Each structure stands twice: as structure tokens, then as C-alpha cells.
Amino acid sequence: MEVKNVIETRDILRSKLKEVGCVIPKISEAILSLRNEVSEGMGVHTENMLKVLSPESVRKMVRSELQTYDADKTGMTDYALESSGGIVLSTRNTETYLAGSPVLTLFGIPLCPQQNTPRAVIQTGVLPGECWAFKGSTGAVVIQLLGPVYVSGVSLEHISPSISPTGETTAAPKEFSLWGLECVDDTDSFFFGEFTYDNTGPSVQYFEVQHQAKKAYEIVEVKIHSNSGNRDYTCVYRIRVHGILRQ
Numbered sequence: 566m567e568v569k570n571v572i573e574t575r576d577i578l579r580s581k582l583k584e585v586g587c588v589i590p591k592i593s594e595a596i597l598s599l600r601n602e603v604s605e606g607m608g609v610h611t612e613n614m615l616k617v618l619s620p621e622s623v624r625k626m627v628r629s630e631l632q633t634y635d636a637d638k639t640g641m642t643d644y645a646l647e648s649s650g651g652i653v654l655s656t657r658n659t660e661t662y663l664a665g666s667p668v669l670t671l672f673g674i675p676l677c678p679q680q681n682t683p684r685a686v687i688q689t690g691v692l693p694g695e696c697w698a699f700k701g702s703t704g705a706v707v708i709q710l711l712g713p714v715y716v717s718g719v720s721l722e723h724i725s726p727s728i729s730p731t732g733e734t735t736a737a738p739k740e741f742s743l744w745g746l747e748c749v750d751d752t753d754s755f756f757f758g759e760f761t762y763d764n765t766g767p768s769v770q771y772f773e774v775q776h777q778a779k780k781a782y783e784i785v786e787v788k789i790h791s792n793s794g795n796r797d798y799t800c801v802y803r804i805r806v807h808g809i810l811r812q
Contacts, residue, residue: 738792
């Protein structure tokens with residue numbers, strides 16, 4: 566029974582440490598708090614429990630979780646990533662937002678320059694302005710993955726209001742859908758599902774597919790159906806596609 570309690574407690578601790586990874590400056594306080602909670606909850610088992618949760622074992626656990634988080638913020642392979650072989654094949658009739666001046670500026674420095682192409686959505690840069698901006702609130706991007714993938718989910722990333730120069734994220738996509746294609750002009754695409762990005766939530770949001778395909782797809786299309794309130798343009802920072810690569 567004691568072993569079971571230890572395992573259950575370690576599982577709970579591992580889950581909480583993933584959240585701690587998002588707030589690194591507070592991680593020491595969080596670890597101390599967790600150890601105190603464990604000490605109080607275990608009663609007579611405190612001494613043995615603290616041996617299991619020694620400072621060194623906790624540090625190793627933290628390092629492991631942070632390495633997973635820092636790898637791509639999701640702990641899952643991104644099969645759309647350009648540096649791994651992903652390619653933007655088309656944006657349909659979506660028009661890139663090309664104003665006379667950059668979409669955003671800070672002290673005269675352009676934050677969303679005109680040279681940001683649709684390729685930005687499958688690249689790793691997600692600092693303010695490192696996005697693909699398109700006109701209006703609806704658009705689409707067709708992506709070729711690094712190979713045929715049994716798609717299980719998609720992640721959408723936008724900058725946090727805390728690092729937005731204006732403090733707003735109204736240009737973030739809101740409602741969007743994911744489709745599997747045999748080719749760019751496929752008229753019988755597979756509907757993985759429709760999802761809603763919350764611009765007041767975490768920067769990276771993961772969505773599990775609502776409909777699981779029986780086959781692997783090498784081409785997917787992300788359709789943006791609305792944004793978070795901006796009337797002029799929508800900014801897409803990064804799209805990740807997750808699943809299992811067909812061997």
C-alpha cells in the first residue's frame with residue numbers, strides 16, 4: 566500500500582511539475598510547497614517519502630520535465646515544422662496583409678514586417694511580429710507534413726497579452742478547423758474537427774481531433790473561420806500537427 570501511495574504521489578508531482586515549467590522563476594517556491602504538502606499528507610510515512618522525494622530526485626524530475634517542455638512547448642513531435650520537412654503548399658485565396666506600414670510597431674521598430682510569409686506558421690519564431698498576417702478574419706493554409714501521419718491533434722500558438730506591445734491579442738485566430746487531403750485540390754477532404762482558440766488562455770493550445778482518420782495523411786489544411794475581434798487582419802504565429810508517422 567505504501568508503494569502504491571508513493572507511486573500515486575510521484576505521478577501527481579510529475580503532472581504538477583509540467584505546469585511549473587511554464588513559470589520557471591517560481592519553480593523553487595513550487596517545489597518547496599509540494600514537498601510540504603507531501604510531508605503533511607503522508608503522516609507516519611513522511612521520513613520514507615522524503616527519501617524518495619530527495620532534493621536531487623526532485624531536481625532530476627524538474628530538469629526532465631523542463632527539457633521536454635523547452636523542446637517544443639508541447640512534448641509532442643510537430644510534423645508540420647519546416648526545419649523537419651514541412652512545406653506550405655497553398656493559402657488558397659487568402660491575401661497576406663500588406664499595409665503601407667507594418668502591422669505593429671514599437672518605438673518605430675516594425676514588429677510584423679511585410680516579408681513575413683505564410684511559411685512563418687511552420688517556423689519556430691514566435692516573438693511579437695513573427696507571424697503571418699492575412700486580411701480579414703478568414704483564411705486557410707495547406708501544409709505538407711514531413712510524411713504520412715496518423716493525425717491525433719493540432720496545436721495553435723499565439724503570443725501572450727503579457728508580451729504583446731499593445732497588450733491585446735485580438736488578431737489571434739478563434740474558430741478554426743483541420744482537414745486531411747490527398748492532394749492540394751482534393752474535393753473530398755477528411756474533416757478532423759473544428760476547434761476554438763481562447764486568446765485569454767495559454768499561448769500554446771492543443772486540440773485533439775474530433776474525428777480519427779483510419780489512414781495517414783501527408784497533407785493537411787487549416788481553415789481559419791474567425792479571429793478574436795480584429796476587423797482588419799488575423800495573425801497566425803504557429804501551427805503544429807501531431808500524431809504518429811506511418812512507417
